[in-house]
Amino acid sequence: MVEIDPSYVVPEELRPKHALNDEGENIPLIDLSPITNREFSSDPKALQDLAHKVGHACKTWGFFTVINHGVPSDIRRKIMEMSRKFFALPLDEKVKIRREDRNTAGFHNNEHSKDLKDWKETFDFYVNDGMLMPASHEPDDPEVVHWFTPWPHNFPEFRETCQVYGRECEKLFFNLLELVSLSLGLPPKRLHGYFENQASFARLNHYPPCPVPDRVFGTGEHKDPSALTLLAQEDIEGLDVQRKSDGAWVRVKPVPDSFVINVGDVMQVWSNELYESIEHRAMVNPEKDRYSIPIFFYPSHDVVMKPVDELVNVQNPSQYCEYKAGKWLNLRMYNNYKKHGSYMKMTDYKIEA
């Protein structure tokens, strides 16, 4: 048997169960051309239909794939190319821009999900570089600091491409946010203000081939902290999603030039659990390098997270304690990094029934 570094090996009882193939009738595929091909408001019926599809996908799966989304394919191809080039740099170059304790931007090859090392290397960058974040997760500490991305030296094309890609995905994100808001019966721009000084970040993931793919996770089973995540993957599959109806793991079939969208923890709170953040993971394979790029759209640090008022009433009381968005992200990063038990969950902030 091939031996690998034991810190990657998943204990027998937690070994990933094989995922079912997504045969098309599973994770919803949504064509966004009604909003990308014309003015958003020009056809209210098409818009409502689309919002309905998005709402149904959020409720039943928490995941859906979008096509005709408006993000130019050449920009997407370009960032995948830059990602390959970056990870092909010598390790001693990459570690010069290694991520620090809380400020997670930069290179990392030691990612833990639930106390295990993930079989991957990553580079994180902020969509709004230099954004404000709380200095610590302590609720009473008022200090805020700027978080910057440590960009690789002498590689301006990499930085430019990442920044342009972030801006393009942001447009798609705001379109999706309108659809999600409409699907919840809210005004289309009801949630936009929460992203004025957004703490969103993108992650380039590189999963090298693994001789024992059934004994490791590329990215361990987890939920995203975001409001929504937009994930670009290529034709090498590996993303598995836990089906809400029966808990089975389902492999997401890569659709060319699509994005996989998922509901994150913040949306779960805003929607007072009408929509749930769903567990997912990435698996690796024995022969091929796999690259993926999630962007986690996250609100401004000073936004107080709680279910939106319109969705709370006597029949549906708020299920969550109020918590500052930046404090929560900071706490989750801190706990992940320090390897304190399993990762932070939004459900830790549920109001006891």
Ligand SMILES: O=C(O)CCC(=O)C(=O)O
């Ligand atoms: O690589 C993938 O397909 C998924 C990665 C992921 O879920 C994450 O980085 O949060």
Ligand SMILES: [Fe+2]
């Ligand atoms: Fe994720």
